[in-house]
Amino acid sequence: MDYYFKTENLSVGYNGNTLIRDINVKLEKGKILTLIGPNGAGKSTILKSITRQLDTIRGSVYINAQEISEWSPKDMAKQVAVVLTDRIRPELMTCAEVVAMGRYPYTNLFGKLTPKDREAVREALERVHALDLAEQDFTTLSDGQRQRIMLARAICQEPEIIVLDEPTAYLDIRHKIELLDILREMAQKKDIIVIMSLHEIDLAMKISDYLLCVKGDTIEAFGPPEVILENRTIEHLYDLSNGSYNLLFGSIELTKPKGAPRVFVVAGGGYGISFYRALQKREVPFATGILFENDVDCQVATELSNHVVAAPAFEAMTDEHFGKASSLLLQCEAVIDAGTPAGSFNRLNLKLLELAENNSIPIHCGKSAAEAHSWNT
Amino acid sequence: MKPKEGISASDKEKNRLGNTGRFSFVMLLLGCMLILALVVNVNIGSVSVAVKDVFRMIGDGIRYGVANICTKGGYAQEFNSVINGSTESQILFRIRIPRMLLAAVLGGALSVSGYLLQVFFRNPIAGPFVLGISSGAKMVVGITLIFLAPYIGSISSLTLILAAFLGSLLITFIVLLFSQKVRTMSILLVVGIMVGYICGAVTDFCITFANDHDVVNLTNWSMGAFAGASWDNVRAALLICIPGILLALLLSKPISAYALGEGYAQSMGIRIKPFRILLILLSSLLSASVTALAGPISFVGIAVPHITRILLRSSKPIFVIPATFLCGAVFCVFCDLIARTVFAPTELAIGTVTSVFGAPIVIYMMVKRRRAQED
Incomplete structure (x- = not known):
């Protein structure tokens, strides 16, 4: 099997202190990996480490068989695009301008957009069903619309991998479904790898090809949702001794x-x-x-x-x-x-x-x- | 909050001039205002010079000046006669024109410096004055003027620029240290203001132990004024500011991406650390050269970039940087005109005038920003 994205005994953390040890993940193109786990378990830390926002502590991350530290910033930007939890507040920027930022690694010294870049922006907006928002001021958008635009920006960067940190936070149920549908489509049609963290275990089960259960200093489990489902990993992962999680329905009692x-x-x-x-x-x-x-x-x-x-x-x-x-x-x-x-x-x-x-x-x-x-x- | 949608919004978008069109329009407008400012500024004063004489003399000056340079001194006599020919021409060429040019260049540089700081801190009310950077520059310049002058001998504008640059960097560095610890902008601004007060205290302390002559020098300098500008000053300002502005323009692409936050900027391929260092050095250099040559001038750095963005209705750095420079030039030339003429023959400090116009804009921005956060 050809693994486009791979981590080997990866350890991540802040300031040289290891938070999570021995992360081993392998993904083929077009797969969706979801990180689940309790708050503060280190999902964001892992995502930041594989996108080079944090230095890794030990082990390696490979994209297309090349260690990520060997990629130049520009080439890395052509491989990986992100959607972060940061609430950005760009002044006087239209949505189209925000999305066009995704063309950064492709434009010239002054960031001039070529017709090809403009077409990419239009396509990305269309893909997230936000063409009508193109000329609107970004700061006037609702949370759901913002998230779609930020996803369009990532798509516009034409990456092989999209990394999303809790993309469904702040979204109501309809927008959650819309967003995940778009991701599913991107993975299927464009063969993009999607790596994200989610709080909704039920949605994670349904959208993901693989789940990575992050708990404290180790990885609880990595595998297809069906395998995770069989064991009582979820209860263990979240220390559910009182309430319970019905795996079949994906409902919480x-x-x-x-x-x-x-x-x-x-x-x-x-x-x-x-x-x-x-x-x-x-x-x-x-x-x-x-x-x-x-x-x-x-x-x-x-x-x-x-x-x-x-x-x-x-x-x-x-x-x-x-x-x-x-x-x-x-x-x-x-x-x-x-x-x-x-x-x-x-x-x-x-x-x-x-x-x-x-x-x-x-x-x-x-x-x-x-x-x-x-x-x- | 449901965003405004529908026909009215999209119609408005269509009526809006295209980005480039609007930019050209604004630049043209500002350019015209600058020329107007030039004429008015040179024309008005204790000795008034007729407008047509102004144009004639400037025309002659440029013609013979260029000819003189081209022929390597062949027209020196004619050139001198234009400049020294009459009292009026002397006032024009030795006092008013260098003063106006200095005001324009430094005003532009100060505005761009403020703009870069706003990019750096991602906050529209950051500026060299608010963050205590101007006060730091003043402190080091004060120490230089009072304690080092006897050892150095004469103080050239280069020495002053170096001293101001050192002071700016020192305070910028301190504010940066705090910005690692405190993430809240409002607290950082308070830190900046407090650091500014400490610098003020140190400066006052120095003044207490200085002799009268040095104090007069420092006071004159720190009043902030374009009075007494010489062609040397103009040359020094241009030498620093033009490369500075060009460098800022070269940074316009990463600056635009940086508006989305560090995380996104990094993911698009910007090397964050070198970029941030370059940004802060450039900003300090520009504001330091202004502070050194004209004293601390308040609020221009905050108010002008804001006015410019409103005029442009865009925050594209490639447009905003040149427009900010021009707008700052116009703003300062007019403020200088007011400082010079309103209570003539007494001159106001330039900072007095810029504060009167700049501070209300800052208050307005803070209120508006607060409201936007509550939404």
């Missing part, structure tokens, strides 16, 4: 309510989720069942409760499950019927409700969590 269950939710088929959340918000520990293992309710419930009775999918529930569920139910002060329709496989849930009635445990029938808010537990 808050801390589980502690203690013995006080409410039993009879659910399934996605009907239960809103009730689980409502209970979790009020810190009421709950039990739920009987759920099939492939049910969305089951996915969410296991993140929010330690008392989930789950049965294998595609089979009828057995008495064993019913036994577990009923013993949990009898401990509870109340039962919620989430309204899941009963079919031939989950008929035992009806028996659970009957059991509650027979033991005069109050049953709340809910159509929505909105009602749940008015309940007084």
Whole structure:
């Protein structure tokens, strides 16, 4: 395999103090690498080191088989373009002028733009869907527009590698998606390597070809998202002992309510989720069942409760499950019927409700969590 | 904040003159103003000279001057007769023209120096006076005039320039040291002002122990004035300022990239350290030569680049540098005219006049900048 970008036992840090050791990354052209990790883990330090804004401490970084310290500033600029977190405030510059700065390594002594340079500027603006902003003053832009223009500037530099430090910070969800779509397109169509840091693990999983998990002084893991997904790397990376991160959905759940269950939710088929959340918000520990293992309710419930009775999918529930569920139910002060329709496989849930009635445990029938808010537990 | 968009904005953009067109227009305007300033300046004074005589004498002066140089002294007599022919011509050639030229060159140099500092600190209110650099120059010049004069003998303008340059560099260096520690511009400006006060204190201390004659020299100098300008001064100013401005023009490409911040500039292939050193040396050299030849002049360095950017509606250095030079020249020539004539025969210090016009502009800028940050 031909690796265009490569680091070998790279150590980075400030003022000669090593912050992160032994970084080994290999990327082919057209790949997207995302650095994830907690705040202050050193993602920016790595990005600054591979773009030569910081001196590396040990090890090497190769671009096109040449060590980066051997590149002249001008040639390096033709290889690597950056989008930084710096909030710039250039006075009296139009967006087109900011983007045209990307032509710096190509223009003459006085920075005169040739027709070819102008075409590159126009193309870059078009690629980020910002042609209409060309003549607008840069300082009047919104955060989303600014970030697009800065990306256009990087594209205009015609690099082989684009390095972005938290490009989605300050952006709302729509602009995040737009920006990442553009990056994906650049990687696919222009064979550009994208190296960036992201805070949104879910987006990182979806856009990246490789993930680099940065934690404190070492690299926790490097590999395709699927591999990272399999191990519980993410929880470990962010020291998630309370809340949890659902890798399948890429969603984050808050801390589980502690203690013995006080409410039993009879659910399934996605009907239960809103009730689980409502209970979790009020810190009421709950039990739920009987759920099939492939049910969305089951996915969410296991993140929010330690008392989930789950049965294998595609089979009828057995008495064993019913036994577990009923013993949990009898401990509870109340039962919620989430309204899941009963079919031939989950008929035992009806028996659970009957059991509650027979033991005069109050049953709340809910159509929505909105009602749940008015309940007084 | 939603940016202004739509038809009205794009129409306005179209109506705007093209960058180059606007630049030519502004340069032409400033050029005309400079010529006007020349005529008015030479014309007005305790002895008024008719406009047509002014043109005639200048025309003759240039013609015979050039001829004299071309023929290596062949027209020396004619040239002398033009200059010394009458009281009026003597006033013109020995007093008013060198004074005006000095004001123009130094005003331009000071403005460009301020512009370079603003680029360096990426802040529109940085300037040699605000950052204490002028005060530093004054301090070293004061020490030179008071304590070193007896050893050196006569003080030439070159000595003064060297002393002022040394003082400027010293303070620039101190401010730079602080700029490594404090990232906030406002604190850095306060540091600059405080350093300026310390320099002032040292200067006052020197004055206390100096003899009267030296103090008069220093006071005259530090009032800041173009009075008593000689052709020697003009020559010295041109020798330093013209190469300085040309060098600044050569830096215009990295300067424009530097406006996006150090990180981006570096990523585009600028060697940041040498560039920053060059910028600060150049700025110090320009402001030092001004300070040495005309004393500390306040606010020109801040106000003029700002006015120029407003006129140009652009911050492209390749346009801004020459326009700033010209604008500074016009600004200083007019300020000098006011200093010379308003309370004639008493002359005001040039700094008095530039402050009156410059300070309000600085206040306006700070208020506007604050508002922009709050947005």
